[in-house]
Each structure stands twice: as C-alpha cells, then as structure tokens.
Amino acid sequence: MSDRVLAPSINANLFEEFEPNEWLCAHLIKLSELAASGAFMPDIVHEINGPLSSIRASAANNIHALHALREEVEQDLPMLSPDHHAQFWRLVERAWQYTHHLSTSEERKLTREICRFLEEHEIDEADEIAETLVEIGIHNGIESWLSLLRSPTCKKILQTAYNLASLFYSARGVQTALDRIAGITAALKLSAYPEILSDEWSEAIVTDGIDAVVSLFNALKLTKHLQLTRQYDPIPAIPCQPSRLMLAWRHLIRNAIEAVGGKPGSLAIHVAQQDAHVTVRFTDSGHGIPAEIRGQIFAPFFTTKCRKAGAGLGLYVARKIIEEHRGTLVIESEPGATTVLITLPKNAT
Template structure:
C-alpha cells in the first residue's frame, strides 16, 4: 500500500457516496484532512487474516475481494467495489481481521486512524451516524453469508448421506431385477415339462394349496430364521427325500424350499398328488414360483426403503414441521433390513447369523424409516468387517436393560484399532478405500438416535465388536 498525494477533487468523490448525502461539506473536509491517501495496484493485499485493525478505509476507486480460510482452503466471501467504506468503524469491537482483502483492480482510498473516532463524534454527528449505519448493514450482510454457508454445509452433508443411504436399496433392486431376469429366462424350459403332465383340476388345486399355505405361513412369521445347524439338518433331510424320489439336481431347489419353510411332510403331500417325472416338474414349478415371489418381495422392500429415505430427507430439510412418530416394534425394522441385505449373506455364505431377540419387548415411539437407516448402517459395517473371514458370525440381540430397550449389533471380526475408535462417529471419517465408503454411515446413526432421544455405544477388541443402541422406555 503506497501513500500518495491527495487529489484536488476528493470532496467531489466523497459526495458520490450515498451514505454521505446528509453530511456537511465541513465534516467531509475534516475527514479528508485527518486521513491519509493510498494507492494500490491490482492483486495487492490491503489487509491480511489475523492482522490488527486500526483504520477505517473509504474506498474511492477500484475494489477488492474478501477471502477466508476454512479447513485449510481459502473461500471467496464476496467482491466489494467503490464507492464504499471498509475496515474499522466507530463503536465497532473489531480488533483483528478475520479475512484477507486483495484488490481486483487499481484502487485508491482514504484511511482514517481510530484515534480520530472520538473527535469525529464531536465534530459531526451525521457523519458518525452514517458510518454506524454502514457497520449495522455490514453485520447483517455477514450474518446472512454465514447462515447461507451453514445451509450449504448442511446440504452437502445431507446429499452425501442420502447418496450413502440410497446405495444399499438401489443396489439390492438392481441385483434382484437381474436375478429375476435370469430366472425368468429359465422358466420356459420348465413350463414344457408342466405341459406334458396330465393332472386333473382338483390335483392342481391341491398343489396350489400347498404353495399358498407356505407363502401365507412365511408372511405371518417373516422373521422365523433357522440357525446354521438347523438349516444344515433340514438341507440333509430334503436332499435325502429328493434322492428317495429320484429327483435330479435337487440341490438347486432345496435352498429355496427351506427359505419358504418347506419340510419333508409338505413334499409328501405333493408326492401323493403326482409321481414319477411329473413330481420333478412340479418341484421345479414350485421353486420357480417361490423364487419369483422372493425376488419381487426383495424389489418391493428395496423400493419401499428408497421411498422412506426420500421421506426422511424431506423431514430432515424441514425440521420445523415435526412429523408424527408412531409406536413400533423394533424387530419389524430389523427384519426388513435383513431382508434387504439378504444378498450379502448369499454372497458370502461363510457368514453365520444368530439372533437373540426378546419379542416381548414393548414398542417404542419412533420414525420407522429413520431407524431403518440405523440398522442398515450398523449391519452393513459388521458384514463388511466379516467379509472373507472363516467362522464369521453376526449376532443381533434385543433386550431390556434397566429402563432401556437395547439392540446389540455384534460381530466377531478383527475389531476396530484402538487409536481410531474415538473417531468412528466423525462425519466423513472412513477406513474404507476411495469409492467404497463416504464416512457418513455412523454420523447418520448418531444424528438419527439423537432425534429419537436414543444413544449408541461401542466396544471393540480383536474377535468382538459390538455397537449397542438404547432407547429410554
């Protein structure tokens, strides 16, 4: 900043300022006489961050851009052009500059030291009043800028969180749709075998009764999962039954039958209706119908979850219109989430699942869609930790602890290193590779639970990691 001789037309230049419209010529001459005149080139600093501020600046020509550092990066807060007043103002409590100013063009200004502010009040009340008005407008403008900045940051977090949350159901829909397409391509060959059968209408009704009875039973008890040992025993039982009845490639249909609660007694009912090659065709028809039902159900569950997420994000962006919570059974949300994540268990069949659920627990008041986000993030994190591990086990436990309803999501994976355990709930903190995780999952969990007056704790060591969610009853 260079000190230059004062031009003769300074009074005319000050008269161009709207804020000085009611200020007398004598007061403006006093301002000129007690100020120094400075010239700056383009891209020259006239103020730096954290620099002490002692002067008021009346910018006559040119202008400058204000930049502020945030998290290691400089952001432009706006461009100010002449004619304008900047720097320290009367009655302002500013002591240091919170940002840096760099000229955008050759600039000239008058600079008045703060030691003259008391004299200014005595010299001209209208001049002082005009400058206090500038300070008031400046505070309002910076508050609006800060509010907008906070809104943009919230929008960024919300967008990252929504992208993170939509990924699971969208991926589930794509996989289920692809599997359904592949499955339907096989159907014509199996239908040919059905066409060759000669079955009466009453026998068709009996077979449909067996099918619909199993579908209805599954819908009534969607969460009745078998333990790993129970499932293996039932697989052996059904494979033995298929061998006894000369059914080929039975391993391709046994898993589907077990998923829908079939036991050997249900297959005996079918064997009484049809025999020989026709029994093989009926079982393939049964498997095709049930698989189609499963895939459509998974697509419906995933699409419902996307709808819930969109509703949740609308709720998040309109915090003043509080949605009505409802009393829910936490187990229903867990079941829905496990259904949506079923593909992960199929992908890595080495992962065992154990549930220790107390179905007598009371309902809690909550937003079901938001709690589903909690279960999805915690279960996906646990499954990722278990991927490829021999003897992997996921355990979900529900119980009452004092006056709290608690849910444990526990895995026997390698654990979380002690030096980063304190950071796992930080937004954007992730140990996953680029493109594999946003670091938003546990931050979303924390914020959702705060909204529900719930809490989350974590215990982790090699061989056991447990996230515990609790709701006050």
C-alpha cells in the same frame, strides 16, 4: 501411500474442529441414504437376475415339454390296459412328490443299482430305463413297477411321465424364483428411500425396523457367511421416527457385515429394556477398530475403507439419528469383538 492409508489422516485433519450445522446434517443424512441405496444396486440386480433367468429357462422347458406331451398322450395312453393306466398315474404322482436333489455321483450309483435289479428281472434296455427312473425320483420299490416296465410301450410311457414331471418341476422352480423376487422386493419396500427420509414421529417397536433391515440383507445374500442371531427381550413401543431409525440400523448392520468381511463370522443383535430405556446391541466378530482411530470414527467422511467401498458417513449419520432421539451410541472394540450399544428413551419426556 495408498488411498486406504491416506483417507483417515486427511479426513481427521479436515474435520477435527468441524461440526455441521442443522441444514448440513439433514443433507448429509440424505446423501448417506442415496449412497446406501446405490451401494445395494449391484446386489439387487444380481439377486433378481438369478431367479429371472430360472423363470426364462423354466418357461422354455415348459413349452418344449407341452409340445411333446400332446403327441405322447394322444398316441400312447389310450393303448394302456386299465391296470397299467393306474400304474402310470401313480408313477407320475411319485415323481411330482420328489424334491431331493442328488449329486452326480449319487445319481450314477443309484442308476447302476437299479440297472442291475432290472437286468436280474430281465427288463429290456435296463440302463436307459434305470436312468429315467432315477431322473424322476423313483429310487426304491422298483418291484412294484415291474409289470409296467415289461410293457412294450415302457420307454414311451416313461418318457411321458418324465415330461409330466419336468413340467411340474419347472412350475415349482418358477414359484420358488417368484417367491425369491417377492422377498427381495418386500424387503426393499420396507426400507424404501422416500420412507427412510420421513420425519414422522410415532409409537413403534424398534425390532420391527431391525427385522426389516435384516430381511433386506438376507434377501440380497449379504449375510450368507454370517451366523446371525437375534435375541429380543420384551420391550415397549417407543416414540421415534421409525424410518430414520431404520437408516441407522442399515448403516450399523452393514458396517458389522463389512467388518467381518467375506469369511465366516458372527453378528449378534440383542434388544432389551433397561430402566427408562430400550437398549440395542450389535456385536460382530470382525477385525475391530484400532485404538489410534477410535476417537475419529464418528467424524463425517472418515473411513478406513477404500474410496469405492463407502462415503464414510455411516457412523456419523447413525449417531446423529440416535441423538435426535435423545439416545446415545457408544462403541467398544477389540480384535474379534466389536459392540455398538444404543440406548433410546422409552418416553417422550
């Protein structure tokens, strides 16, 4: 039999009458946080390496373009007439404003259309000029550039415009990559390990912690296949340990994501006020929890995943944290719809 089949039955027997003491509970929560942080590391490294590679490539492109531009600007721009000089900078400005990315087939179609237009107006080397115009985002209104395109230095001028546009595109790419890294690091900071283990009590809005966890998972692209919706009714701040609750949200949301798997699915988060409590509801469209094991899912180390996928502490730790807040955590499940309902008291007494 596989580990996946054996794990639930072995853990169920081992912990059937097991209830960890307070000291062990605290250490299990710390172990759970370490496991959760470690589980994110491949995603974090992958997501940060992507934009870093873009920055390296952009930097190399910028160096090359700057060397080429120095010679082109010194040699060619002084030779332009005032009218062509103004047209050149309008061309560059149009190129800078271009943000749409065409598919290869769209580029080829546009290039052919522009090439035919240029040939009709007897522009030399129409195919090369059309290709450059498409690359810098000049796709329409070509007639307004005909005077410049008939210039003897047309190809050099277009190449200069192309290099200037490339510098701008590279700078924009660097900014996008840096914004992505900043998003990842900001999300990580909000759920950093030392803060998670803090025992400090304060008045807090529970949706702040949920949003921080969702931001982290979004930054790591763990939710890209999900239709994730959040419905937050007005709620008061409640006495809680925000860092501990954030750990509970991390486990519960990660469980929902893994239940859906890599296929398209949904996760709905609803936070509301009900009498003397704040309620938090997570509903996913995953495979559900079989009826025969629902009584065991809160046992420490119980898991239906393969051993590499998790330590089996998520639900145990999440419920323990909620109970520390004098709240409750219950699960209702059927294939295609699993709901985790948490209730937390609004007042300390």
